[in-house]
Amino acid sequence: VYETFDALLTAQPSLAPFRHTGLERAGPLEKDIAWFAATYAGEVHVPPVGPYGQAYAQFLKELAPKSLPALMCHYYNFFFAHTAGGRMIGKKMSSALLDGHELHFYQWEGSDVKEKLDAVRRSLDSMAAGWSREEKDECVGETKNTFTKGGSLLAYIARPPNQRPEVA
Numbered sequence: 001v002y003e004t005f006d007a008l009l010t011a012q013p014s015l016a017p018f019r020h021t022g023l024e025r026a027g028p029l030e031k032d033i034a035w036f037a038a039t040y041a042g043e044v045h046v047p048p049v050g051p052y053g054q055a056y057a058q059f060l061k062e063l064a065p066k067s068l069p070a071l072m073c074h075y076y077n078f079f080f081a082h083t084a085g086g087r088m089i090g091k092k093m094s095s096a097l098l099d100g101h102e103l104h105f106y107q108w109e110g111s112d113v114k115e116k117l118d119a120v121r122r123s124l125d126s127m128a129a130g131w132s133r134e135e136k137d138e139c140v141g142e143t144k145n146t147f148t149k150g151g152s153l154l155a156y157i158a159r160p161p162n163q164r165p166e167v168a
C-alpha cells in the first residue's frame with residue numbers, strides 16, 4: 001500500500017507537494033523486513049503481500065483517476081494514523097519484543113516528525129481550499145472506507161497465518 005501511494009503521488013503532477021515529505025514508509029519498511037529476515041533467518045520467512053494489501057493497493061489505483069478528494073482522504077488517514085500512533089507503538093514494541101532494536105518504520109530523517117506532519121497538513125489544507133463543496137463532501141464521505149480498508153490490513157496481519165480471513 002505504501003508503494004502504491006508513492007507511485008500514485010509520483011504519477012500525478014498535482015500531487016507534487018506530497019512527494020518527498022519525509023513521511024514515506026515503503027523504504028523503511030523494506031529495511032525492517034530485511035532486518036527481521038536476517039535476524040530470524042530460518043525462523044521467519046518473508047511472505048508475499050497478503051490479499052488485503054493487494055486489494056487495498058488495487059482499490060487505490062482504481063480510485064486515483066476517479067476522485068482526487070477520496071484518494072487524499074485515504075492518504076491522510078493512512079499516513080497520519082500510522083505516523084501518530086506508530087511512534088508510540090514502535091517504542092513499546094522495541095522495548096518489549098525486540099531487545100531495544102528500533103525499527104526504521106518508526107524513524108524519520110531530518111526534522112521532527114511533527115514538523116513533517118504539519119507541513120503535509122498545510123499542503124492538504126491548501127489543496128482542499130480549492131475544492132468545491134461537492135469535492136469536500138466526497139473527501140469526508142470516504143472516511144469510513146479508509147478505516148474499513150486500513151482496519152482490514154491490521155486485522156489480517158494481527159492473526160496467525162492459519163486464522164487469516166479471505167478477502168470478501
